[in-house]
Amino acid sequence: MQDRENSIPAADAAIDPFVEHRRLLFGTAYQMLGSVADAEDILQDAWLKWHAVDQDSVEHPKSYLVRTVTNLALNRLTSARATRETYVGPWLPEPLLTAPNAAEETELADTVSTAMLVVLETLNPTERAVFVLREVFGYSFAEIGGFLDRPEATVRQISHRAKSHVQSRRPRFDSDDAARQEITQKFMAACHGGDLNALMELLAPEVTLWNDGGGIVTAARRPLHGPDHVARWMLGVMAKPVSAGIRLESAVVNGELSIIGVIGDYRLGALTYDIVDGRIENLRFQVNPQKLGGIQAAGDTTA
Template sequence: MTDVFEEHRRLLFGTAYRMLGSVADAEDIVQDAWLKWNQADRSAVDHPKAYLVRTVTNLSLNRLKSAQVAREAYVGPWLPEPILTSPDVAEEAELADTVSMAVLVVLETLTPTERAVFMLREVFGYSHAEIAEVIGKSEATVRQQAHRAREHVQARRPRFTADAAEQREIAEKFREACAGGDLNGVLALLAPDVTTWSDGGGVVTAARRPLHGPDHVARWLLGVLAKPEVQGVEMHIADINGEAGLLLTLGGTNVGAINFDASPDGRIAAIRMALNPNKLRGLQP
């Protein structure tokens, strides 16, 4: 039966990660699910995959409710933890979309139960009846929450998604402009309504509030890169959360990640920088 659990481990981790936006928490949830699986009367389990997804979902719901308190006290913007993903993830449109940093940020604005319903319905295709069984709600309630969550996400997710080639081109141009300290080059890449979020958690240099506008964003970015403590930081194109982004390294150690949202004209509409060293576990190969 170990093989049954291992067969679904990637799915279980993905479920917990989408729920929690945390690699460490998702790994803990998978471990807790493994313990419950070992203790269960498996002769009474007709559908192991459904049983395991239900276990992980409910464990994640409990964890998410307690995590909200900690996030309210978090220093500066809170971003989901970035993860390195395989380039072929981009070929699986639904998978890439639902682990993108932009969508994970939107999911953060749902209630824990709405997040679970959205994920099970939109990502994994569960029926309303199956979801009702998983989360212990009536089917009518699940239908209502699924509708509300879907509308909420559609209203707040980026209106435009660049294809893989455009993503890599944006990331490369941004990398070159930053590496050269080229203020005009960075400004030319930014949309008029660009916003930047930097998650340092009070541990490393980061803006305590979102930054708005090309001039403010560009000058802050180049100012940070000019600081002595970040001299030697290199930017590498990498697949992060299903999209081309930039992996930041210093002395061979991964120290951050940058994801972008593109505007229809090919400029950068949003920048999300994960810099808190306590949230970079998913960047380890």
């Protein structure tokens, strides 16, 4: 990921509030938009705004920057929602490589997961902003009201509505890291070996797969349901001539152990999933080449 602050003189970078809070700002924008590229653009715009004001007159730089990023993201999200209505096939958020302890390191908790970002897409822009600021970053209702120019009572109502909405749609999943590691290894082995029965045994009866190719690369344009359908589709992809040389590797994506598809040094897709009662219940396969920037740089933990 490109660091926008590289244009800041080295002597100033160490004390520049924008640099100091960059991870928080990126996390806010990314959770608001579900897009690495858009989050980077928001940070660029926020950096320009920050360096265009009289910084000595800003009493609380961190709050000023969060407010700036939030409102820029709100504007971007409002226009993005219209674009997504004409998106080809299922829309999935952009995956992001994270460190194994990314949730603790970046204060993003489980809301950085792909599953949660998908749920956040069902909120309206204001609800999403309030939820992210309150539930992820712990801002008070009064602070959020200041960011959004809304009365505290209104923010409290929006927060309650958004939280209830998210809780009712938040996917259930197992949190056993060892079990997830074992299932991930078995899944990759079954795919590499073309073992249909082994693959089906790993999938829950109600498993669903969403595939985001954005109309750019070949991908299923509708969700696939059921172990047989999902397993045969996965093995069919692996068996295609265009897939020759693909290897599956485990990686921590959006704070969870996941799978990425690799040819040579290029990462051509990210597969994230929920594990419930020891089986894979939901799979989200991101292969849109325009949405893979966040998984290309090994060890990138900018979120």
